[in-house]
Amino acid sequence: MNDKKEHLEPVQLLLVDDERGFVDIISKRMGKRNIEVTKAFSGTEGIRALRGQDFDVAVLDLKMEDMDGIEVLKLFKKIVPDMPVIMLTGHGSEQAAREGIQFGAFDYLTKPCELEDLIGKIHAAIEKRR
Amino acid sequence: MVLIITLVSLTPLFLVSGIILYQFHVSYKEKVYDHLGELIQKHTQNIDRFLKEKLADIRFLAETFGFEDLSDEAFLRDRLETLQRDYGPVFVDLGVVNAQGLQVAYAGPFKLEKAVYSKAEWFKKAMNRRFFISDVFLGLRGLPHFIVAVRDNWKGTHWILRATIDFVAFNNLVENIHIGKTGFAFIFNTKGEPQTKPFSDIMPDRKTYMHFLTRTEPEKNRINIVEARDHSGKKKIYVSSFLKHGDWMMLFQQDSSDAFADFRRAMGVTVLILLLGVFGIVTTALILSKKMVNRIARADREKERMNEQIIRTGKLASVGELAAGIAHEINNPVAIMVEEAGWIEDLLEEEEFRKSANLDEFARALKQIRTQGKRCKQITHKLLSFARKTDPRVQDVQLNDLIAELVELSAQRAKYAKVVINTHLKAGLPSLKASPSELQQVLLNLINNALDAMEKTGGILDIGTRLEGANIIIEISDNGPGIPEPNLEKIFDPFFTTKPVGKGTGLGLSICYGIVRKMGGEIEVRSTVGKGTTFVITLPAKGGAGESPIHRRETTERQPPRNHHTSLTNTPPEQRYE
Numbered sequence: 001m002n003d004k005k006e007h008l009e010p011v012q013l014l015l016v017d018d019e020r021g022f023v024d025i026i027s028k029r030m031g032k033r034n035i036e037v038t039k040a041f042s043g044t045e046g047i048r049a050l051r052g053q054d055f056d057v058a059v060l061d062l063k064m065e066d067m068d069g070i071e072v073l074k075l076f077k078k079i080v081p082d083m084p085v086i087m088l089t090g091h092g093s094e095q096a097a098r099e100g101i102q103f104g105a106f107d108y109l110t111k112p113c114e115l116e117d118l119i120g121k122i123h124a125a126i127e128k129r130r
Numbered sequence: 131m132v133l134i135i136t137l138v139s140l141t142p143l144f145l146v147s148g149i150i151l152y153q154f155h156v157s158y159k160e161k162v163y164d165h166l167g168e169l170i171q172k173h174t175q176n177i178d179r180f181l182k183e184k185l186a187d188i189r190f191l192a193e194t195f196g197f198e199d200l201s202d203e204a205f206l207r208d209r210l211e212t213l214q215r216d217y218g219p220v221f222v223d224l225g226v227v228n229a230q231g232l233q234v235a236y237a238g239p240f241k242l243e244k245a246v247y248s249k250a251e252w253f254k255k256a257m258n259r260r261f262f263i264s265d266v267f268l269g270l271r272g273l274p275h276f277i278v279a280v281r282d283n284w285k286g287t288h289w290i291l292r293a294t295i296d297f298v299a300f301n302n303l304v305e306n307i308h309i310g311k312t313g314f315a316f317i318f319n320t321k322g323e324p325q326t327k328p329f330s331d332i333m334p335d336r337k338t339y340m341h342f343l344t345r346t347e348p349e350k351n352r353i354n355i356v357e358a359r360d361h362s363g364k365k366k367i368y369v370s371s372f373l374k375h376g377d378w379m380m381l382f383q384q385d386s387s388d389a390f391a392d393f394r395r396a397m398g399v400t401v402l403i404l405l406l407g408v409f410g411i412v413t414t415a416l417i418l419s420k421k422m423v424n425r426i427a428r429a430d431r432e433k434e435r436m437n438e439q440i441i442r443t444g445k446l447a448s449v450g451e452l453a454a455g456i457a458h459e460i461n462n463p464v465a466i467m468v469e470e471a472g473w474i475e476d477l478l479e480e481e482e483f484r485k486s487a488n489l490d491e492f493a494r495a496l497k498q499i500r501t502q503g504k505r506c507k508q509i510t511h512k513l514l515s516f517a518r519k520t521d522p523r524v525q526d527v528q529l530n531d532l533i534a535e536l537v538e539l540s541a542q543r544a545k546y547a548k549v550v551i552n553t554h555l556k557a558g559l560p561s562l563k564a565s566p567s568e569l570q571q572v573l574l575n576l577i578n579n580a581l582d583a584m585e586k587t588g589g590i591l592d593i594g595t596r597l598e599g600a601n602i603i604i605e606i607s608d609n610g611p612g613i614p615e616p617n618l619e620k621i622f623d624p625f626f627t628t629k630p631v632g633k634g635t636g637l638g639l640s641i642c643y644g645i646v647r648k649m650g651g652e653i654e655v656r657s658t659v660g661k662g663t664t665f666v667i668t669l670p671a672k673g674g675a676g677e678s679p680i681h682r683r684e685t686t687e688r689q690p691p692r693n694h695h696t697s698l699t700n701t702p703p704e705q706r707y708e
Contacts, residue, residue, distance in 0.1 A: 010284030019462050025469040032476050090458055112507055117474060 010036040011126060012054065016072065017061035017088065018044035035052055035122065043067030043075075050079050058119070058124045061088045061111070062096050070100055077104045084125035088113070137414040140408060147404050149311075151397065158393045161456055165623075166369050166389070168383050169355040173307050173315065174371040180303060181374060184220065184300045186263055187213060189280045192291040197284035200226045200235060202290060207237040213293075222275065222294040227253065229287045236293070240271050252277050256290055263374060265319045266297065266326075273297070276325075301327045304380070310391070313384035317373075318343065325378055337361075339381050339548050341482030342370040357386060409470045409489075457510035464510070469505035471496045496527055526561040529602060529669075532570060537593065540577050548588030549608075560671040568645045572653075575638040576665050582629070583663065601651075602669050610661035618657055652672070 013030065015037050027037035036042035038053065040046035043066055046058070058076060062069030075110045076085055078122065084106035089097040091118050109118060191200070191209060199205055206224050213221045223238020231248025247253040250269070256262040264277040279292040307315035317325040321596050322340050342354065354370045365386040372379050377479040387394065475496050483489060537551050562569070580591050592607045613621065613628075620626045622643040629669045646653040651669035 019466070022462060022465040022469065025466060025473055029473050029476055030467060089459070112461050112468070113470065 004122075007032065010034050011122065012048060012056045013037045013122065014040060014049055014055045014058040016040040016043065016058065016064070018042055018064045019050065019061070023033070026118075031117070033119060035119070038098050043069070043072035046072060047051065047075055047079070050076065054080075055124050056129070057081055057106075058083060059088060059122070060084045060085055060105075061091055070096065073100050073103055073105055082129065084129055086118070088124060131419045132412075132415050133489065135419060136387045139411045139415065143407060143411070144146050147400065151400060154396070162367075162389050162393075166382065166384070167366065168697055169307070169316070170371045170380060171353055172371045173304075174373045174380050174684070177303055177317070177380065178373045179510050181263055182202060184278050184293070185280070187217075187221075188278050188291055189261065192282045197226065197282065197289045200224075203235045203237060203243075204350075206235050210237040220296050220299045222296050225292050227290040227292060227293075229257070229289060229373070234289075240698065242270065245270060252292075253290070256281060256292070256389075257288060259355055265323065266379075272667065284601075297327075299563045307382065309382075310384060310388040311390040312532070313382065315380055315382040318379050318381060320377060320379075320580070339370075339379070342368065342381060352635045363606045371397065403706075406418070431560045454514055457514045461510055464503050468500055468507075471499040471503070474596040475500075493669075524563050524565055527564050527566045527569060528561050529559055529569075529604070530557075531595055532566060532708070533573060533595065533604075536577060537573070538568060540581065542579075543581055544591065547585045549581055549584050549588075549591050551577075551593065554592065554594040556594075559595060559597060559602055562602060562649075562669055562671060564649050572642045572645050572667070573604070573606070575642050576667075579638065580608035580610065580663070582605060584608055587611075589662075597671070599667075600671055602671050603666060604667040606667075607662060607664040612659040612661055613655070613663055614659055615655040618655060621655060622653075 003105055005022070007009075011034065013035050015023055015026060015030075017066050018041050020041055023037075023039050023041065027039055030037045033063070037057050039047050046060070050058075060069060060072060073085055073087070076083065077105070081104075085100075085104070086098045087105050087108040088111045089096050089108055089112055094108070097105075100108060106128070109121060139312075143658060161502070191213075195205075200209070206226065210221060210224045211222075211573070223236065223240060223242070225233050225238070225242065225245075227233050227247055228549040231246055231250070231253050233242060233247065236243045236245070252262070252264040252267070255264070256277075260281055262277075262279045262281075264279070266274050268274060269277075275294045275295045277292050277294055279290050281288050281290050283289075304315050304317055307313075315326075316523040318339055320343060322336060322343055326552060342356075354368075356368050356370075357365060358368060367384050367386055367389050369382040371382075374694050388395075408690075466677075477483065478489065478492055478496075483492075486492070537553060540551065541670070544559045561630055577591065577593070584591070585652055587610070589609045592605070594605045596603050598607075620640050629639060643653055646667055646669070649669055651667060654666045654668075655663065656666070657663040
């Protein structure tokens with residue numbers, strides 16, 4: 001992979017998704033790519049994690065059981081307004097993603113997505129923040 | 131229904147006509163009877179007056195001159211001449227008869243001097259009365275005549291002055307009564323013997339007039355009008371009236387058909403009008419009800435078809451929802467599987483596995499998992515794209531990519547239909563400003579229609595794209611059976627379908643038409659029966675917004691003249707939906 005990034009400080013990522021299997025495997029693969037993933041399996045968990053730690057970027061699934069993704073996004077933006085948020089949406093529900101961008105999300109990806117695409121967006125978000 | 135309409139409209143017509151006709155008939159009959167009665171009364175009075183006048187003349191003669199003067203035949207002749215001068219040849223002769231019945235004096239054309247009347251019936255009757263008018267009889271002279279006689283006294287004995295009234299003159303009085311073609315009058319005595327010249331052919335039956343003669347006394351003083359059938363069954367009107375103090379009866383007869391001729395004519399016209407009216411009403415009722423029944427039947431059929439289409443659309447929608455749900459559910463496990471494979475790939479890069487003999491085989495297997503996972507993803511994507519509600523949002527669309535995707539999606543169906551799909555896609559087309567899902571719907575619909583058309587025989591489906599100025603042209607041609615010209619006109623109408631009931635909604639092409647128009651383009655069809663059908667969609671390329679890119683004339687000129695060509699739109703400026 002990208003050797004240059006190996007020596008940098010790991011990226012702190014908050015991954016909020018209620019699909020445990022997906023979160024677990026993405027976390028492992030991201031870990032290999034110098035991205036340290038904090039897992040949250042619901043909107044509530046995500047908010048709790050956000051209060052305890054600073055993150056470089058958050059990835060948020062818009063379709064979760066306990067809370068509407070857009071509501072979680074609004075809360076995230078309230079707590080840490082300058083943290084970029086990348087949204088994951090189901091195919092065909094781009095409408096919600098566009099709405100999310102209006103509420104300050106950085107970008108969105110359609111699920112299931114390529115890991116490389118996701119990592120690309122994460123780096124783009126961090127670049128922009130700087 | 132025809133029966134009810136006919137009955138309802140005819141009943142009042144018949145009722146009103148019937149009532150009016152009846153009233154008219156009654157009043158007309160009254161009028162005819164009144165008229166006839168009056169006429170007969172007048173004539174009866176005339177004849178009565180005639181007889182009275184003649185009697186008065188003779189009486190005047192008898193009372194003025196007496197037996198002595200009148201017994202002188204020369205004087206009597208003189209008197210006859212005076213009478214004939216005053217009244218014309220009404221008086222035929224004059225005679226003076228003594229109490230023994232011997233005619234003592236005679237003036238007239240016959241040789242009746244000294245004639246003896248003692249046995250004559252009129253003489254016996256005249257001797258018993260002051261005045262006497264006899265019935266018509268032949269007498270001594272052998273000619274029909276009647277006698278007016280006045281009895282007077284001379285030296286204690288009766289004598290009689292008699293005059294013969296010319297029958298022809300009297301007869302004329304009655305013959306003058308002539309109404310219409312068949313109205314004639316006759317006079318009878320109490321025995322029923324005709325007192326006027328009888329017309330044998332039109333004489334009333336004896337039975338009929340005898341009936342009138344047997345009237346009771348009070349009835350004799352007024353006019354009797356009766357309608358009855360004669361021996362031949364013909365309906366006739368009889369009017370009877372008595373004269374000469376009940377001795378004679380005038381009987382007038384006329385055929386009813388003649389008397390009521392005017393009425394019959396009016397009735398004929400009325401009935402004719404009525405019949406025409408009935409015919410008109412029945413015809414109208416028939417035509418109207420037939421029309422109505424047809425219309426209702428058509429509406430029923432239409433409704434049935436609509437219902438089926440609604441059900442079908444509903445089914446499609448629920449199947450679509452189900453598919454979408456499954457696709458969503460499958461997405462996550464597939465994603466996890468692919469990522470797990472990726473994780474193994476990640477791990478294989480580590481030192482300890484690098485020496486493994488099967489490393490290449492691992493790598494190949496993992497790549498395969500990844501590839502197949504991507505394939506699953508594509509399938510679910512397509513399923514979702516197909517099932518979800520169309521997203522009208524306008525994006526930049528690469529038309530060729532979209533077509534390639536659709537061809538891939540249709541490949542399986544095409545294989546079953548033995549259709550070969552050829553694409554001639556112009557490389558480097560500019561992107562379109564359009565809703566991908568809507569555009570996809572349009573193209574998929576046209577492809578599916580073409581496949582349907584060629585399903586039985588197989589064939590070739592050509593899909594081509596090209597650039598013409600600022601427009602992108604998509605041509606979808608099949609070599610199926612083609613569309614007959616009458617249908618070509620209606621092909622974009624909603625609910626028009628040539629597919630069997632339950633197979634097609636008839637909505638596909640009308641939706642296509644709507645979408646293409648919304649994009650600011652146009653869709654045309656040309657078809658030759660037996661050769662195939664071509665749909666041509668012209669869309670403004672990206673950046674062509676605001677221009678009016680397509681002119682109808684331009685497109686028309688492009689068409690080969692042998693083909694039927696229907697141009698459907700005047701292209702509005704491109705519309706955007708955001």
